[in-house]
Amino acid sequence: MSERAASDADRFLALLKPIQRDLEIYCRRLIWQPHEAPDALQNAVLRAFSAFDRYRPEASFRAWMFKILTREAFAMNRKHARIARHEFQLEPEELAGLPLAESMSPLSGEPFSLGVLNEALEPALAAGLKTLTDTERAVLLLRAVAELRYREIGESLGIPLGSVMGNLFRARQKMRAFIGRSARRTNLLKENGL
Amino acid sequence: MKCDEVQPMQGAYLDSELDARTALEIEQHLNSCPDCSKFFAEEERLDAWMKAGLNQGAKTAELWDYAEQAVREAAQKETRCSPLPSDPLVRGSNTRMVALAQQWRAWSFRLSKAWAGLAVVWLVILFLNVSDRQSGSAPLAVQQSPSTSEVRFALKQQRLLMADLALTSEPAKSSQLQTAPPSPRSERNRQNLNS
Numbered sequence: 001m002s003e004r005a006a007s008d009a010d011r012f013l014a015l016l017k018p019i020q021r022d023l024e025i026y027c028r029r030l031i032w033q034p035h036e037a038p039d040a041l042q043n044a045v046l047r048a049f050s051a052f053d054r055y056r057p058e059a060s061f062r063a064w065m066f067k068i069l070t071r072e073a074f075a076m077n078r079k080h081a082r083i084a085r086h087e088f089q090l091e092p093e094e095l096a097g098l099p100l101a102e103s104m105s106p107l108s109g110e111p112f113s114l115g116v117l118n119e120a121l122e123p124a125l126a127a128g129l130k131t132l133t134d135t136e137r138a139v140l141l142l143r144a145v146a147e148l149r150y151r152e153i154g155e156s157l158g159i160p161l162g163s164v165m166g167n168l169f170r171a172r173q174k175m176r177a178f179i180g181r182s183a184r185r186t187n188l189l190k191e192n193g194l
Numbered sequence: 195m196k197c198d199e200v201q202p203m204q205g206a207y208l209d210s211e212l213d214a215r216t217a218l219e220i221e222q223h224l225n226s227c228p229d230c231s232k233f234f235a236e237e238e239r240l241d242a243w244m245k246a247g248l249n250q251g252a253k254t255a256e257l258w259d260y261a262e263q264a265v266r267e268a269a270q271k272e273t274r275c276s277p278l279p280s281d282p283l284v285r286g287s288n289t290r291m292v293a294l295a296q297q298w299r300a301w302s303f304r305l306s307k308a309w310a311g312l313a314v315v316w317l318v319i320l321f322l323n324v325s326d327r328q329s330g331s332a333p334l335a336v337q338q339s340p341s342t343s344e345v346r347f348a349l350k351q352q353r354l355l356m357a358d359l360a361l362t363s364e365p366a367k368s369s370q371l372q373t374a375p376p377s378p379r380s381e382r383n384r385q386n387l388n389s
Contacts, residue, residue: 009269013262021253029248038257045261049268125247143209144245150211169205176240 012052015061016045022062023069026145029129030073030138032080040076044069066146067156070138077134128178136171139164195223197230204237 027044028037048055048068055064129137135157142153154164200223206212207220224231 005269005272009265013265020258021251022249024253024257025249025251028251038254041257042261042264046264046268049265122247122250125244141248144248150206150209165206165211169202172205172241172244175244176237179244180240 008052009049012049016048016065019062019065022145023065026066026141027069027073029126029141029145030070030077032077036076040069040072044072047072060152062146063148063152063156066142066148070142070156074134074138124179125175128175131174131178132171133167135159135163136167136174139167140171140175143168195219197223197227200224200227200230201233204234205241208234208238208241 023044024037024041027041028034031037031040044065048065051068055061129140132140138157139153142148142156143150148156150161150164150168153168154161157164159167200220203212203216203220207217210217212220224234
């Protein structure tokens with residue numbers, strides 16, 4: 001391997017290392033088929049490395065990397081559009097079938113740590129995300145997981161700032177409503193002051 | 195600001211994405227409106243919890259080790275593809291460009307003898323052209339077309355020659371005129387009367 005290529009690879013991997021976890025979480029939340037997340041990540045990383053000579057150091061590597069991963073995940077989601085449409089039709093009432101209620105019952109009445117709370121409501125979060133459109137979900141995750149600014153989210157998805165705000169507002173409303181309904185059934189949020 | 199104007203901006207306000215003036219107006223409204231203040235506090239807690247929930251999880255070490263290995267292999271492959279890494283044309287990691295540069299080099303190397311033959315032919319043509327100009331055809335051309343000053347000089351000489359010829363052909367007439375000028379009519383009349 002030439003010195004230059006080795007140095008490029010080292011520089012790229014050094015920039016990638018601190019955001020690996022966020023990229024993986026984001027990808028797993030964004031992609032419809034969970035088993036495809038490793039492939040999407042792998043493709044996005046190689047695609048980013050092949051375009052690394054076009055990356056400007058003054059730009060945010062984090063935002064640039066999330067943009068590439070978003071495109072990769074969207075491309076994979078498009079392949080499973082039929083399945084996605086089916087999953088989108090999941091109604092809030094169907095939450096009764098989720099393991100949430102059973103897992104909560106032994107803990108009712110006790111104060112929960114945030115970790116226990118998150119673990120318990122994870123199925124509700126995952127199901128709630130499925131009620132969002134692709135853009136709403138990407139905007140919500142780019143804000144909550146990638147912690148990008150609205151301007152960076154707009155650039156990543158190729159949409160104007162107003163659309164970012166609109167999509168984020170709708171996504172939060174839907175998630176709150178969905179999670180609120182499911183959690184109130186178990187008195188979880190009330191017991192935790194929410 | 196009214197409650198129905200403030201509440202839709204709750205997300206952008208909590209994300210510090212509003213301009214300073216709007217953020218100040220919302221803050222003033224929250225100080226004076228307990229309902230909105232309570233709504234904002236609840237939503238903020240719920241958002242924080244949702245954010246924490248969405249961020250749950252750890253990275254898969256094997257997956258990233260594999261990705262790192264794939265990047266290093268890609269870098270190695272790129273080096274193997276590019277014969278001259280210092281060449282700016284093939285410095286980029288674009289493999290298509292690298293392949294095109296390689297094809298061009300191979301093609302131009304194969305036709306090197308043809309290029310050399312063509313260059314020799316052009317040199318011969320150039321040499322013949324230059325030597326032909328220097329062989330003496332140029333003075334002939336100059337002689338055939340005299341310059342303006344030379345034409346003027348020749349015309350002037352011809353005019354002078356004509357003037358000389360005119361003077362030498364009538365010498366007697368001119369002397370007669372000088373020795374016997376015509377007498378005025380009054381004098382001729384007096385002479386006639388006297389005679």
